[in-house]
Amino acid sequence: MKRALVLGAMFVLGGAAQQAHAQNAPEIFIQNATIFTVTKGNIERGGILIKDGKIAAVGADLKAPADATIIDGTGQFVIPGIIDCHSHIAVDGSVNEGGPAVSSMANIADVLNPADISIYDDLAGGVTTANILHGSANPIGGQTVVIKLRWGKLASELPFQGALPGIKFALGENPKRSGFTSPPGIPDRYPATRLGVEEVIRQAFIEASEYKKQWDDYNTRKAAGEQGHVAPRRNEQLEPLVEVMEGKRYVHAHCYRADEILMLMRVAKEFGFKVRTFQHVLEGYKIADEIAASGAGASTFSDWWGYKVEAYDAIPYNAAMMAERGVLVSINSDDAEEARQLNQEAAKSMKYGGMTANDALKMITINPAIQLGIDKRVGSIEVGKDADLVVYNHNPLSVYAVAQKTLIDGQVYFDRQKDIAGRAALDKEKQGLLDKEKKAAEEKKDEDKKADDKTAAKPNKKKKPDQKTKPPQSGDDSARAIAGGAL
């Protein structure tokens, strides 16, 4: 299944041209569909009018404008595009800068990879927006970015314009590097305990506070017209932390255990910032009231646990219990494959915890939108919001549901029928290129052989016929070339 979809997708750069197209695109009208608006109830046999990439009208009694492109929704279900609050797709290179304990200088936005096939895979699962996070190797990790899955666009066109940037924090076993053994001669990285994780975070914010003060002093003096002062040195590691303290950057904290979640709340309070989301937060049900009181959101798995010691005390009721106590809860994937069935992951809370269908849907739409501060733009089907929509063939909370079309900004980025129809042509092209390479390789072999024979035939230049005249070539040259050259 996945393989087939992969074959059907081809990344072709054409960003600017498509962007221009979206501005003058004809109106789209989705008609006669069951619409789950998430915030404004469900509509049977309703219509959605899309204009300039936005939702222009939603309702049961809408008529299609004469020149609109029609998407027939008969028997189909439309929901807002799914928002994945924890994703690592579309990243060029490692998602972890694991060298320093505080890797806040690293920025996912620098290394977005629009050609990552996972973007298309996840589109095919109805995901339209994803929070692309740095990994969890450090107490304070790298800077993060929210993207829309605009497959085929340039890296610069992926970020969700207007969304606040974030930063990844991580608590527990990963940042303290449980289970890692450094090779001889290389000291273990500090910290190695949960206590140390706390200390590293506190120390970083103490330094960031001092750094902020340096700049504030400088700016004050400069504003007062004092001459001869040299600006402080910019610090790429501390600047994002200053932004956190100034409320300009969200903290998304990877965590499992209740005790360390409470710890981070205390540290955040000390330095005057708020944790925007606790990620994974498998023991959140134990401290749901405290999380709710702190104003943080929780972004968790439905039923994924037991993969390490700190992930054992988990229950499938976590999401429902936290929601019941007033925590804003989302269900995330943390995985390119799982992201393709977030609708089913959300539905599990209907079984475990008795959530309503609409509350379950909220956990993959409007709730993560609020957590990422983008709920004025996406997360529900309302007039004026971005036309990020998924059309399913069944109720999306059913295991039979398969996404048929995924739209972002009113543009169809995934169309299951077109995908299936296009596979043969792509297969053919691929086979053609493989055959061409094979033929070229054989010709080269013949040529080399001829050259060998010629050399061997020359007097005084005796060589074994099988001796190659070409110098040996190094291993995977193409990989090196793709990686940016060997200079």
Place this chain on the structure above:
Amino acid sequence: MNRSLAARLAAGLTRGKFWLAVIASSLALLAAGVMFTARGEGGEPRYFAITHARIVPVSGPVIENGTVIVAKGLIQSVGTSVTIPPEAWAIEGKGLTVYPGLIDAGTSVGLGEDSGGDSGRGKGGASAGPPVLGPEGRPGTSPWRVVADEIKTDDKRIETWRNAGFTTTLTVPDGGIFPGQAAVLDLAGNRAGDYVVRVNATVPISFKPVGGFFGFPDSLMGTIAYVRQVHDDTAWYLQAEPAYEANPAKIERPSYDRTEVVLSEAAKRHEIVMLPANNSIQILRALRLADEWKIPAVLYGGQQGYEVADALAAKKMPVLVNLKWPERGKDADPDAEQTLRELRFRDRAPGTPAAFAKAGVKFGFYSDGLPAPKDILKNAKKAIDAGLSPEAALRAFTLDSADILGLSDRMGSIAPGKIANLVVTDGDIFNEKTKVKHVFVDGRWFEIHEDATPPEKPGDKKPSDDSAATAKRYAGAEGAGR
């Protein structure tokens, strides 16, 4: 002893005593390891006239039946009616074509054939002692390493490159994120210093992580963040240092950091910064970073440029195109899944230069790790087969490369006043059957013998050449003495 002998032999040459030349060249062959130090004593012939040749100046239209005068390392004149100085050696160019010397704008030639090693590299993170844990540890950073000071004149590739018509290289250091400063070299000279055309030619940057698993940076984004911090630091030092010097009584002394000092000097002379960018995503990223950092950038790699040629043209960003076209690794798993994107890339990469020419992107060529210079021209031919005009290909190897490196006032074309870097062939330079007959590097003449046929020259009674594919120089040849 060698010294005086050389001086006497050389002196004989300028007086046109050809028998001395005969002895000189025989001696050069016989006495392996003879190193002449007679430079500057008037030892070598300094005046040449290539007559009746087809001349491709690159900077102007082709001249049929023309003459090029080389005088003291420079091109003195070129045309159909030029006066041949009496002291000039005449080289009959009938049936031959004269091109400007080719430039390989990215290679390790001149650094020794094992230059891939770690000589002089900066702290490579995990490999050298305790890992570097942040930007302040300056991982993989040694911008003070200057290629011009590390030339290995016994690098055999100097001769093979030169014999193939490459007179000039941008020789780039390897190892680390800031491996050092590349130099422009002319591939001949008596001493290493003779090779150097420009000492501080470029500051190459690599985005390859150097930290291993335990050091910083161990990711692409960490590496970019590190380069960004170094950029900040350099910008800061450019402010802080003069501010302190102007007011030492009021301002705290900036601490000494070799990286900041060296890179701020490079910034002051607007030294070119080479950013790695091979696929289209890397290219667009590099364009953004060059904008952000406001550096005089040149991209290297460029092989997927066919996807983003317009974006490069819009930014007027020059590109050094790697002629080592991507191919499936020889040892690649035959069953490994290959994406259509990879296959298309391998198929279309040679079309990049044509796309650049069409879009108006200025580009040069470089060999990267190609093992033999004939492969460089062969791979350039692939670009021509994919739609690049031979004229544009020649420009990329000559004037455009020189222009990108800021040296078009002294090399890259056949015009009066330019360095006498010339390659003389018996046909079109991109034709595989074409043979290079003569090469001039800084006005030094090399006669190339690919077979035993001795060249026809008046009065030249050279002993028969018993070694195939050698280049011989008349007098004072450090290379020929091997």
